[in-house]
Amino acid sequence: MEHASLPKELRFTLDDDAEYLFAKLDYALRDGVHIQRRTDPDLFRFLSNDENEDSLRAYYEKYLRVKLQRRTQGGESYYFLDFMADHRGNLGDHYERLENHLLLIGFLLHKVMVLDRNIELRSITEFKRILRENYPDLRIHLNRLIARSPRQTDNPEDNSTVDSAVKSAFERFRQLKWVDYDGDTFETLPAFSRLTDAYAPHIQNIDNYLKP
Template identity: 40%
Template sequence: MADNNTTEITPWSFLADSGAENYFAKVDYALKNGRHIQQWKEQAFWFRFIANNEESIKQYYRNYFGVSLEHGGEANEKYYYLDFMPDSRGNIPVDNRHFLQNEFVIVGFMLYKAIFIDNYIELSSVKAFQRILRQDYEEFKEGLFRVLAKAKSLKITQMTEGKMDSTVANAMKAFEKIGWIELQEDNFEVLPSFQRLPKLYADYINNIDEWIKTEATK
């Protein structure tokens, strides 16, 4: 026998939440601009609002914008983001979509390698990260120059340490914009949602040393 007391969840049920007036506009703006939301400082309020209304908000974005509310991580590492459906690019205006440039993705690979593979676990300075790429990863420099030059549509002779430093600085700003890191001038902290990078590019990251060294021989 059906339970007649069960409340049907709809694409607008979340509007009945007491936090909707305070949080939904900010959550909606952030998600549509490619930001990842997690339990971090002021985002924690947004995160709890989504978590308390997850099924309703999922329906809202799927039905009205053709995109999917997704999550990664577990427990305190959980984060939310919007993703495109397999057969649709969604109804979110192009100006609101944030795509990482290829050279920024490559910088992300190297940041992941430094912290999570090579155990630079205390790395929290953009300048220190730039210095690591220039000095500690000398054997990767030629390959890194080549993949960055290709991503930026430059000749290999046009790629310099200065251009690499500039690319790293701009990449870190892009990571902050989508909520992968918190950036305060030169200092940064990697957030749980940065783990979406290896989820998207596992094949590259799992073989990053070989990939970059191979690029150096091309």
């Protein structure tokens, strides 16, 4: 089939790698994964090819009514389907939105590391200690928020609730490729900036949102 006979939204199929990479890429993007060079080098290479990127962007806009976005943080680019907008396109309930208490953990992680200048923080245990000891009002609010979640059954005054919420948040953030961790040691990935891009007003006013 000649190149000119294919519509723009299907021209990525002309890439020799499309046969074995597109399905994996599509599944990851629909599941909310952020595609980055350091975590998914083959998918990133396929997607960042200029012709493929333009074609795939047209594909998702035409057939799924969602936007394929590219962002850059610290000189590193990443891609994602924009599910945080109100319009979810034709994906229905495939993508599971982040629950509010998981978002709150993300807000707090950004606050602790960036706003409070703990940029060298790499320990999940230390992060939980900071939440408990340095931000008691935030912990109380977090517990109340978790208590309203239908998925949580812990006592909202029990510190184990905070431990559970942090554990769940880091697991979900790793699925999204916002963070990576090995045991207690974690690092934020370039795509973690997606959280701050999407919720900057909330993070900037976090003290007002988290009043007891």
